[in-house]
Amino acid sequence: xxxxxxxxxxxxxxxxxxxxxxxxxxxxxxxxxxxxxxxxxxxxxxxxxxxxxxxxxxxxxxxxxxxxxxxxxxxxxxxxxxxxxxxxxxxxxxxxxxxxxxxxxxxxxxxxxxxxxxxxxxxxxxxxxxxxxxxxxxxxxxxxxxxxxxxxxxxxxxxxxxxxxxxxxxxxxxxxxxxxxxxxxxxxxxxxxxxxxxxxxxxxxxxxxxxxxxxxxxxxxxxxx
Amino acid sequence: xxxxxxxxxxxxxxxxxxxxxxxxxxxxxxxxxxxxxxxxxxxxxxxxxxxxxxxxxxxxxxxxxxxxxxxxxxxxxxxxxxxxxxxxxxxxxxxxxxxxxxxxxxxxxxxxxxxxxxxxxxxxxxxxxxxxxxxxxxxxxxxxxxxxxxxxxxxxxxxxxxxxxxxxxxxxxxxxxxxxxxxxxxxxxxxxxxxxxxxxxxxxxxx
Numbered sequence: 001x002x003x004x005x006x007x008x009x010x011x012x013x014x015x016x017x018x019x020x021x022x023x024x025x026x027x028x029x030x031x032x033x034x035x036x037x038x039x040x041x042x043x044x045x046x047x048x049x050x051x052x053x054x055x056x057x058x059x060x061x062x063x064x065x066x067x068x069x070x071x072x073x074x075x076x077x078x079x080x081x082x083x084x085x086x087x088x089x090x091x092x093x094x095x096x097x098x099x100x101x102x103x104x105x106x107x108x109x110x111x112x113x114x115x116x117x118x119x120x121x122x123x124x125x126x127x128x129x130x131x132x133x134x135x136x137x138x139x140x141x142x143x144x145x146x147x148x149x150x151x152x153x154x155x156x157x158x159x160x161x162x163x164x165x166x167x168x169x170x171x172x173x174x175x176x177x178x179x180x181x182x183x184x185x186x187x188x189x190x191x192x193x194x195x196x197x198x199x200x201x202x203x204x205x206x207x208x209x210x211x212x213x214x215x216x217x218x219x220x221x222x223x224x225x
Numbered sequence: 226x227x228x229x230x231x232x233x234x235x236x237x238x239x240x241x242x243x244x245x246x247x248x249x250x251x252x253x254x255x256x257x258x259x260x261x262x263x264x265x266x267x268x269x270x271x272x273x274x275x276x277x278x279x280x281x282x283x284x285x286x287x288x289x290x291x292x293x294x295x296x297x298x299x300x301x302x303x304x305x306x307x308x309x310x311x312x313x314x315x316x317x318x319x320x321x322x323x324x325x326x327x328x329x330x331x332x333x334x335x336x337x338x339x340x341x342x343x344x345x346x347x348x349x350x351x352x353x354x355x356x357x358x359x360x361x362x363x364x365x366x367x368x369x370x371x372x373x374x375x376x377x378x379x380x381x382x383x384x385x386x387x388x389x390x391x392x393x394x395x396x397x398x399x400x401x402x403x404x405x406x407x408x409x410x411x412x413x414x415x416x417x418x419x420x421x422x423x424x425x426x427x428x429x430x431x432x
Contacts (some may be wrong), residue, residue: 035364061248066241073248080252084259091263094270101361155365173405178367 013135016197017090019187021142025111030144031181033103037160040148042096046085046104048137051113054078055133058121065122074117075108082107112136147184151175241255249347269295274358275342276302279327280335282354283316284380302327305431313428317343325353336410337361339370343379343417349425355417357377367409375403385418 016095026047033043056078058065063162065073086104089097107113115135121129152158155175157165174180265339273291276298280287285301288294303315306377314327339360344353362368369375378400388402388410389395401411 059349064244066237066244069241069245072245076248076252080256083256087259087263088269090270091266094267094274098274098359099364173366 005128006152009128009132010015010135013132013139014142015139016141017210018143019112019115019136019183020140021192023115023198025115026140027185029106029110030185031178032106033100033153034144034148034181034184035151036099037148037152039096039100040144042089042093042105043103044137044141044144046089046112046133047084047107047112048141049112050078050081050107051116051133051140052130053081053133054113055116055136056126056130057069057081058117059124059126059129062122063083070122071118074114074191078117079108139183140207143188147181147188151180151184155180157196163185252417278342278356278358279314279316282327282342282346282356283314283325284353285316312356312431313424314342323347326424328421328427328428329422330355330416330420332412332420334362335367335406336361336363339409339412339416343421345421345424349428350383352379352382352384362406362409367403367406368402370409370413371404375401384421386414388414 008040014021017023020027020030028200029043029047034040054077056075058074061073085107086097089100089104113133116133120132124132149159152160153165154172157163157169157171172180175184232407243393266414269291273294274289277287277294280294280298283301285297288297301317301319303317304311305313305315313329315323316325316327318324325344325346326349327342330341330343332339337360338356339362341355341360343355345351346353357376360368360369360370368399378395382400383397383398385398389399391401391404393401395401400414
């Protein structure tokens, strides 16, 4: 039963209820940090860390947090973890920290984190919330990594900073700029929804209908950014 | 929780305030601890960014580790200051004689200030290198000024400089612009020409 719940949560966050291409959350950073793969990896690692641990912390405290100030407490917890990420980056990989600039701090405003804390961690036990947070982060990360891979390849002819396409390749400057991310994200959503989502939805609809009520149904998050 | 059983408004409010206070206190304590633990490393990193840049533009080989880079900097670089700010750096040869200069160069790029250091020979005309310390140019376009090919092309060039299109052969007083980043490249050309002229006067005046 328990492992079923875990699997269900992961499936929701990585696939059928993916924060980026289904809920369209966290788009700001999807557009901002996906032009170079290396920065994207660091950003995603930071986000997975923050979603996982903020969900865990909110879930541990969920029985004590007074309802009226729960948003304040959540923001405080999220901000604290983001500051930890920022400080660690500054101390151990200063080069990438300088390149990411304000975007690390802006993890605080990533709606996925607040959304998972509100919608999931407040009403579920700690371990499950941790898994939910981590898998939401992963669901976000792999989408960003695919977009970053394609943008860096088309926009700079390079991957991870190494040039892979020869001199014959003319860089698509649009891919490096923010509009390029819009195009890439839209194409990505189109391809995924057109080819994979339909089957997945019908496949997952039947077991849910049979065991109605028993699997947890993480509500989709509220705010959008 | 007795608070939950007795729906007493005052006690509930007090608990709310106390809870927020306690949570804040705990997190601030943890963050302060982490801050104190990493403070020295972060300061060292920040000062090393400039020190490494100075060594790099002077054409010296920059050691991998921070401690070695710092030691080399102490040995070979003299900061000439005026009113607390570094006016320019003197680079010494291994035997301790003046070898060349490094000048801090600031100016406007496309989106924000570009902060760099530029090395010049003793004649104050020939560049030994350039390194960017802070820039906010468009990643992948103007941001490419930090790429090695762009920085390396300045070694041995003489100012005043002008630009040629990317990929074209550049003469003694020319450097290759970046395609799609005309404003950034022109900004760099202008701040180099202006600031190096000013630095020339300042260095000559102080001798």
